[in-house]
């Protein structure tokens with residue numbers, strides 16, 4: 124490729140990719156699948172790269188390249204076949220990102236990935252954007268940990284700086300006696316550690332913002348999130364919190380999107396305390412499980428919005444059309460859900476609730492594995508809770 128060619132492929136705020144263009148997605152999981160479903164409806168073409176043949180995204184894309192994420196030759200193939208490249212997970216290898224940026228067009232760039240791949244860098248960036256995070260300390264050895272635990276008091280949370288998800292790579296330290304055990308367990312991961320003060324939150328909420336190269340920003344309505352065993356169980360929208368708090372949460376997400384020069388989506392997880400304080404917990408530079416409710420409940424889904432943003436189209440209206448509860452479907456819920464959905468009684472039991480089913484096409488329904496979700500649209504979120512109860516599908520966890 125000539126120098127001139129490379130320059131023309133560099134980030135350019137005026138560059139627009141109209142429908143018809145091919146979007147490459149690094150990663151072939153459910154987020155990629157729902158991106159491709161939204162984008163195909165608009166007329167985009169898709170190619171995805173994932174090591175697992177017939178991956179959730181591969182099933183709905185035009186093509187799947189079956190290879191490991193760090194395979195340079197495969198990444199080069201993805202670059203050749205794509206006009207625009209995006210990713211559906213944040214732990215993208217830095218070498219692969221720079222290869223893709225040199226050989227294709229990655230409007231999201233690499234800086235935000237670099238920031239969000241590391242909890243300390245992420246917290247510093249959020250603070251630099253003028254937004255509050257829970258008090259934290261960088262931990263280099265056991266002595267530093269002991270000192271910080273004394274300072275913060277217990278409980279507090281020790282986390283690995285990289286590689287954590289769904290509560291993995293975390294340890295809640297409940298007393299000074301646990302310091303050594305926690306340190307030994309997490310330092311095995313050979314990454315830096317961060318200690319956080321435990322926030323006695325009343326609710327967890329999240330806000331997803333989108334920003335396009337032309338600088339347009341749109342924010343989705345905040346979701347109230349309920350986790351069970353550290354995995355998202357419910358997203359409730361509208362979130363049951365005072366209007367002023369929700370407005371503030373939206374403003375924080377907007378500020379982060381602007382100050383961090385986000386292109387595409389940024390999901391902002393927050394803690395809300397009883398006295399109305401909001402602390403940002405973490406960021407995800409991609410579609411987020413807590414934004415799945417937008418698929419039917421908003422005028423524009425998070426997936427369409429991400430495509431609009433990376434292709435530099437005008438962003439879509441994010442207005443909420445209906446109250447909604449999103450409930451996650453894990454491996455153990457698949458069969459009961461299918462039995463319930465085909466049962467005509469399910470339509471009659473809770474009138475006024477429309478259940479929108481999304482399954483991701485994963486072959487093995489392992490316990491705890493995210494297999495799909497249901498968006499329950501209704502006049503009130505209480506009606507959706509009744510539907511969940513009446514179905515008995517989530518009974519074991521509802522009792523927790």
Ligand SMILES: Nc1ncnc2c1ncn2[C@@H]1O[C@H](COP(=O)(O)OP(=O)(O)O)[C@@H](O)[C@H]1O
Pocket residue numbers: 257280287288289290291319320321322323324327350353392404405
């Ligand atoms: N500092 C904290 N105070 C209170 N709860 C926390 C804190 N950090 C994490 N948690 C709880 O653990 C969950 C998972 O932590 P998070 O940092 O979001 O990691 P993950 O990458 O696993 O999502 C949070 O959603 C929250 O419920």
Ligand SMILES: [Mg+2]
Pocket residue numbers: 392405
């Ligand atoms: Mg989280």
